[in-house]
Structures are given as structure tokens and as C-alpha cells.
Amino acid sequence: NPFGDPRYFFIQNGDLHLVSKAGPVYEDRYMMAVFNRDKLINQIENKVMLQLTGEDFRIDPDTYPLLKFVMTPVELPSPEADLRDSDKNDSAFYLLVFFDTERHDFHGYQMPKNIGYVWANREWSEPVASDPDYDEIMRYIPIGSGPEELGQEQTITRRISEDFLAAYPDYETVPDIINIGLMIDSNTLEGRAESSLSRIWFAKKPSQ
Numbered sequence: 001n002p003f004g005d006p007r008y009f010f011i012q013n014g015d016l017h018l019v020s021k022a023g024p025v026y027e028d029r030y031m032m033a034v035f036n037r038d039k040l041i042n043q044i045e046n047k048v049m050l051q052l053t054g055e056d057f058r059i060d061p062d063t064y065p066l067l068k069f070v071m072t073p074v075e076l077p078s079p080e081a082d083l084r085d086s087d088k089n090d091s092a093f094y095l096l097v098f099f100d101t102e103r104h105d106f107h108g109y110q111m112p113k114n115i116g117y118v119w120a121n122r123e124w125s126e127p128v129a130s131d132p133d134y135d136e137i138m139r140y141i142p143i144g145s146g147p148e149e150l151g152q153e154q155t156i157t158r159r160i161s162e163d164f165l166a167a168y169p170d171y172e173t174v175p176d177i178i179n180i181g182l183m184i185d186s187n188t189l190e191g192r193a194e195s196s197l198s199r200i201w202f203a204k205k206p207s208q
Contacts, residue, residue, distance in 0.1 A: 004185075025039070026044060026046060057178060058100075061164070062174075066202065066208075071153075073154070078190075080189055081189055084129045084140075089188050090186045091120065091183075092194060094184065100175040101175055112137070113137055116138055118140050123142075123145045
């Protein structure tokens with residue numbers, strides 16, 4: 001796990017709660033950046049990414065065109081947070097869908113292109129956005145925004161192929177999905193955030 005230690009995550013009533021906040025490691029981050037950088041990178045608590053799938057995971061988006069998941073935004077990061085700005089790129093929820101594309105070097109990790117389904121702090125005018133620091137590998141698609149629906153469960157349905165081609169228009173076909181991840185972060189603006197996830201599944205038709 002290259003991005004953080006999920007020590008504040010917890011399970012309640014069957015839901016996985018993602019909690020991002022500064023912890024003991026964060027307090028020593030400046031000294032650790034010099035003397036123990038590996039521990040700083042691997043155990044920082046307010047930028048956490050979890051891989052949910054194993055090495056043999058593979059989904060053909062033609063066979064299962066729909067991605068469905070149930071989540072709840074609980075607490076948004078700092079009001080200034082905006083994923084489109086590298087200096088403000090915090091969010092309470094990311095569901096990351098990785099595709100079998102060419103790999104790109106990202107801090108020593110070979111990362112394929114992915115889509116982050118995110119809960120944004122505010123509504124965006126564009127259907128797909130990106131952060132300049134991660135534009136080569138990640139595009140954001142908002143599934144909701146703002147504080148008005150905090151605490152309210154959201155059932156999301158996305159057509160994977162349409163989203164991929166909108167996010168990466170240079171592609172003519174949609175590669176297989178090879179990984180699913182979760183992420184939450186509040187480290188850029190040094191706040192805290194929380195959301196929960198109840199379920200993720202792939203379906204052939206909306207009624208499934």
C-alpha cells in the first residue's frame with residue numbers, strides 16, 4: 001500500500017468508513033522526510049489508497065457495462081478543496097477504476113490509466129476533470145458534490161465504456177478493468193474528511 005495507513009478506517013453496520021485525518025506520523029512528517037522517508041510515505045494517515053482486487057481480477061466492460069456502488073459522503077475536506085487544483089486536491093471519496101492500458105511511472109510505481117469517481121466539494125461545469133499533476137494517469141468524474149447531501153446514502157450507476165471514452169478520447173476501444181481501489185485524502189489543505197462505502201458490483205443491465 002503506497003499511499004498511507006488506514007488506521008482510522010472502521011466498519012459499522014456493514015459499511016466501510018474511510019476516515020482521513022492527521023495522526024501521530026503526520027506530526028513528525030518534517031523530520032521523517034529527511035530521516036525516515038519510507039515510513040512517512042507508507043504510514044501517513046490523511047492520504048490513504050486501498051487496493052480492493054487481486055492479481056487475477058479482470059472485467060470485460062462489454063460483458064458487464066455497468067458499474068454500480070453505494071456510498072455516503074459524511075464529512076468534506078476543507079471548503080477550499082478542489083481536485084482540479086494541485087494545491088487544493090483533497091476529496092472525501094474516490095472510487096478508482098484502473099484499465100489495462102500502457103503503464104506510466106508514478107513515484108516508482110507502474111500505474112495504468114484510471115478513472116476516479118469522486119465526491120467533489122462543489123459542482124463542476126465539466127463532466128470530466130483532471131489535476132495537472134496526475135493528468136497522465138487519472139481523470140475525475142464527479143458522482144455528486146457539496147455538503148447538502150452529507151449523511152445521505154447514494155446509489156451510483158455508471159456506464160463504464162462511455163466514461164472511459166469521455167475521459168480518454170484518444171482511445172477507440174475500452175480496455176478491460178484490472179483493478180479497483182478506494183482513496184480519501186485531506187493532506188493538501190491539512191483538514192479531515194470521511195465517507196463510507198456499502199457495496200460495489202458490476203452488472204449487465206440496470207435492474208441487476
